[in-house]
Amino acid sequence: MESPLALVSLIIGLPLLGFLINGLTGLFSKAYRNQKSVIGLIANTAVFIPFFIVLYFFIGFNPEGGALNVKLFTWIEAGSFSVDIAYQIDQLSLIMALVVTGVGAFIHLYSVGYMYDDEGYWKFFAYLNLFIFAMLNLILADNLLLLFLGWEGVGLCSYLLIGFWYRDMLKSDAAKKAFIYNRVGDFAFLVAIFMVFEAVGSLQFDVILANLDAFSSNGIFWITLLMFIGATGKSVQIPLFVWLPDAMAGPTSVSALIHAATMVTSGIYLITRMSPMYVLTPEVMMIVALIGALTAIVAATVALTQNDIKGVLAYSTVSQLGFMFLALGAGAYTAALFHVVTHAFFKACLFLGSGSVIHAMHHVEHKLHEKDHSIHFDPQDIRNMGGLRKWMPSTYKTFFISTIAIAGIPPLAGFFSKDEILMHTFNMGFSEFAGPLYFLLWGVATITAFLTAFYMFRLTFTTFHGEFRLPKLVKGAEDSEKLLHESPVTMTLPLWVLATLAAIGGFMGIPNFISKTFGGEGALNWLGAWLSPIAADIPLTLSIPAEWALMILATTIAAAGVYVAWRMYGQGQQKESDAIIEEKTGALYQVWKEKYNLDELYEGAVVQPTIRFSDKVLAVFDLKVIDGFVNAVAGTVRLTGSLLRYIQTGVTSNYALFLILGVILVLSMILF
């Protein structure tokens, strides 16, 4: 492969260029802001070209040749510390880059239509390009610090895009919350970076992973744990996940790109990148698995009770990310990354689908509002929907395909990746360290898989099946179904692309035991083979029949979830069925509905006390004690009077002149 330098620079540089062109021109030229086709074209080009270059790298990549390294220039250097702006193209970064630029490109395309009526169109695309730039830095970086630049950079873009409609205080609250929760994680990540540097004197992945014996076991424990804490912020795990549901305040295409497909998977990428270090510390792996499984089930139970279409998807994302961390904790790095990829397909599709639905519902509200100003309803509330499949066939079909995929029904993408995670977790049950716990976590994950199928089909059925409920719920909305319409082709095309990938994407990781059963070589799992030089997977030791049994069990569980959802919600009978669940689960339902009251807990236990302490104690202490002491000292000196007189009689320009003459006089004496 010739001149990777130029091509890598293009991959990284074009999105940045797109950001600069649209951002700067839009900022200073009001006329440019209305050139929507130009803005959209520039922004899309800035992502599609990098996508094709990544594809070119991917096709031409020679696994035997090892990673391609490209150094642009030295970034930070001081004494023994040195870090470059340098990129590394290898199996792992290529897969991630394909997802980011590929899914990113289609979401850019989708946004052309979705954001067309927004006055901040130029700004939106500038931010979106900047995000791609930061995300590519994160995944292509050849060292931890450049990764950290991308890591905080995507956090910034997330902040800017969540708060995109900043005039709504709630939205800017959500943005700020996202940034600060991420910062808490970043703090831990930063300390991990210091520890790495102290141990090996370098932050380059190659050097770190080649010198693992330079770390003490204590050091490895803390580094991996701190990096994981960093990941809980960005990749929304317990205890820092609470920002993601609020982040849905941003435009829906942002939710799809940043808060489902790419940014939130950064933590999984990081841990996979560092996997040779993680496998050395089973304690931390256990913690990762435990937190992952807990997050998965906690978020799934909340998702069960939500009525906001994006809210359900948000909690579903948290839950699916929990699955990925469970995989990481089970030493199944390939499986985790596999789920990252398939999840990117189906969740991006689901979010974009929800965007299409919201677009339509919003249109209805807008039209009704024009007729009668008193009409208001929430265009994201699924209780107002129902029967949409009749008017939005493409949205419905793609949404439905993706729902099957996430539910884990074979042979769609989610089935393969989720099954691999469950199998590895079960497999870890036989390990010496914390075996029984892994069996338990496998149980938790299996229940969560059932819940996933159930709540996702609840969402789909309630939105698209049955009757359109709005006319009955809102006065003056009679016949409003006539206002419903399918979205334009720039929006449905990305839906179809993603739905196709959600349907077939799983075939990149068909479990090897399937071919072994039929006497094959066992090389069906392309992804596993591809990632094997990087991901330090703990191998499966299960027998072939056991693997079949687990797979069949997983399928049955998922199918059961779908079936129950069909019985309860298939005809749009959402209200009645929710009431039944509420009755059966009792107090638990309230806990779920209230999202385990975590926000209130943090607010009450951390945020408010800190502010009150700073305001009522520290600020007063500063004024009364520290400054009071200073004043007392000064008061006794009694310079006050003379100084006051000095100022009040002064003609300053004279003082200035005398001062200068004095200085000149002294200097001339000294010098000559």
Added chain:
Amino acid sequence: MELLLNLTIYFPLVGILLFLFFRSDTAVKWISLIVTSITFMLSLPLLFGFDVAGSAVPQYVTEGSPILAGMDIKYLVGLDGLSLLLFMLTTLFGPIVILSSWNSVKKSLIGYYSMLLILQMASLGVFASLDLVVFYVFFELSLIPMYFLIGIWGGSDKIRATIKFFIYTLVGSLIMLVALMYLGFHAGAAMGGDISFTADWRYISGPDYLIGLAEQTWLFLAFALAFCIKVPLFPFHTWLPYAHTEAPTAGSVVLAAIMLKLGTYGLVRVCLPVFPNAFMEFAPWMATLAVIGIIYGALVAMVQKDVKKLVAYSSVSHLGFVVLGIFALNTVAVQGAIIQMINHGLSTGALFLIVGMIYDRAHTRQISDFGGVAKVMPVFAVMFMIATLASIGLPGLNGFVGEFLILNGAFISTLYANKVYAVLAATGVILAAVYMLWMYQRVMFGPITNKENEKLIDLDAREISLLVPLVIFMIWIGIRPVDFTKYSEEWVESFIEMSEEKSEAVMLQTDLSEIPDWTARLYGVEARQLLTADVGGRK
């Protein structure tokens, strides 16, 4: 080039002489702008002609003859790796500060601009002087114009603020003066010959001049106190919020961008190479104050209701990082501290300019009076956002580089030998995001709650041109810090090495029977000597 350095330092005074002949308001403003711009231009060859590899040795040195027989006090200026960038930062801020006052100051312009020009000259003088008496003179000289700037052109409570500022700093400097006298005679005696006093920094900081442990302790404490008040390090910071709130915009900018650096600069310039044993012994104590300052400053900043006060307290927090880095005493951290001085100057300077711009329009600085400003002032919103992000240390902007190097250096510092300092200090990274973003949100986002604010107009060309250079440097340092850190690399490495050698030498030559008991215990002399003897014996 020697002449050029002197010319750069004193060129601002040309403006004041011209004020004698051109007294109209417009002329005064333009003269000031042109003079400071020329000063900046004059300083550029000093930067480009600087020998990076030899940054440990002062360059462009002008050496006068001693003013008194037997007293080695002389005019001595030059630039080395430590002072070069701060010197450049000062000349860069010259025209920016003048332009920032263009429309907002209407009272006795000649006096006002004279003060700014003298301040510029004095600040340049401090950074360039290599004779400690000359250093002291410039150090004090810089106080006077600032005193008038706050006292005459300040806000409603200016008198109280001025007095507090003046007395506080004066107390510190007088203590330093006493210490300086002692140091001068001590060094003079050590130098030998017929010289009884020397203030030549090159000798005092050099490898041949050693000071006994007991004397080092007192001298270090006296100098450190003066510098810490200037920084200001917790708990000597209470003058700063007052001074900042009452000062006119230009005063705040110079105070934050340049004058606070005199403190941290002094710590590196004097305390590190001259009193190495005391420096190292007190490092954990200084680091403790620095870390308290980082967290305390951030928490108090969080609950401020006045934007300017908030930024002032954020300075307390940010300069805590610089002090932490200086006392970590390794190349990584000290390099971080030096670049962070520049960074703080750029981003906090920009923030004060920004606060001034909004104050000029709305005549209020109360956070609660704002909200939704981003809608009416988009360009302002972008500039403000970049300065905010630089201030909270976002990677890719300048603040991150300094903070990262400081924290990383503190983490591996053998002097602290405790990770707690760096880890606690790193929480400042979270807190900075909290108070800055919260403030930004309340000022810029949300609906416009105050009808008055709907009429705010966006930045004009003058204001944009003030901020653009600062923004460019924020990004430049963020992406290619090497272009800047290279100037001090050699200086830092050689001075740290020399200080370590000096401290070792002092330890070895200390006679246990001749020093007070507390000194022996404080420095653990016995153990250190045994250790060295042991190593020597085994060789």
